[in-house]
């Protein structure tokens with residue numbers, strides 16, 4: 266993954282180039298062989314001076330065809346070079362890395378500032394889950410000296426966009442692996458916080474890492490989340506806890522992450538919690554609903 270992802274990103278950059286290179290290199294106001302002089306030369310040469318060969322347009326036609334052909338080939342070769350999403354990720358696996366008989370995964374979703382992290386801390390204390398926050402893992406990777414994804418992660422987080430799934434899924438799998446390999450029975454109980462935020466992540470994770478048991482969804486209106494995030498921003502030091510980034514994060518949440526919640530809801534895998542009350546009240550409802558779903562001794 267580490268070596269192929271930049272190729273994928275470079276493809277995106279190539280696509281943003283609006284013009285073939287050879288035409289960009291022609292200064293805008295320089296005389297173009299395809300406009301004034303060429304056309305004049307074609308019409309006068311062909312009609313007005315019989316005997317002069319009309320075929321002197323050929324060099325221009327040849328240049329155009331050669332140029333277009335070369336450009337088409339360049340585009341095609343770049344398209345061929347660019348790996349598909351499946352090629353970028355680790356080789357396709359027949360089965361997920363972890364079996365749900367040994368590894369329990371609960372996804373924890375909710376808008377930015379809904380209180381996911383706060384409630385995860387309570388659940389870790391009382392039920393000995395391992396808490397893996399996708400956002401924390403990405404921020405740690407962003408700060409890791411030598412990470413080739415540092416700048417990429419930084420700009421995605423600031424803009425409230427979802428980092429390409431290959432990075433996040435791999436970080437989560439690595440972190441889960443650390444825990445499971447240290448457990449004498451190869452077991453683990455994970456709260457995966459703030460993930461999956463996009464359908465591709467959800468499908469990829471369940472297919473290649475571990476199927477989830479269900480989703481804890483903390484439901485909170487934007488107004489309340491915004492108030493909390495601005496307050497958190499006073500001390501969090503996070504680049505995205507400011508009004509401008511918050512607006513973008515809300516948009517991403519509604520457009521990209523809510524469809525994930527709806528996907529799991531259709532599968533009857535969403536445990537929804539009202540997140541507007543006090544942290545203690547929210548936790549009370551969380552515990553009750555969790556125990557209803559899993560039994561007391563999970």
Ligand SMILES: Nc1ncnc2c1ncn2[C@@H]1O[C@H](COP(=O)(O)OP(=O)(O)O)[C@@H](O)[C@H]1O
Pocket residue numbers: 375376377378379380381382383384493494496497540541542543544545547
């Ligand atoms: N029920 C709540 N009522 C008021 N403030 C809360 C509540 N839950 C969390 N907070 C505060 O709101 C902010 C966002 O909570 P956090 O758990 O970090 O949210 P998330 O992980 O969903 O972004 C934090 O400063 C936290 O202390």
Ligand SMILES: O=c1ccn([C@@H]2O[C@H](COP(=O)(O)OP(=O)(O)O)[C@@H](O)[C@H]2O)c(=O)[nH]1
Pocket residue numbers: 376377378381398399400401403421422423424425426427428429433458459460461462466505514
């Ligand atoms: O699977 C994920 C989870 C998080 N993020 C990025 O990390 C940011 C912060 O996420 P986190 O869960 O830490 O904070 P929240 O927005 O829930 O407060 C998001 O806005 C995204 O830019 C991401 O790209 N993929």
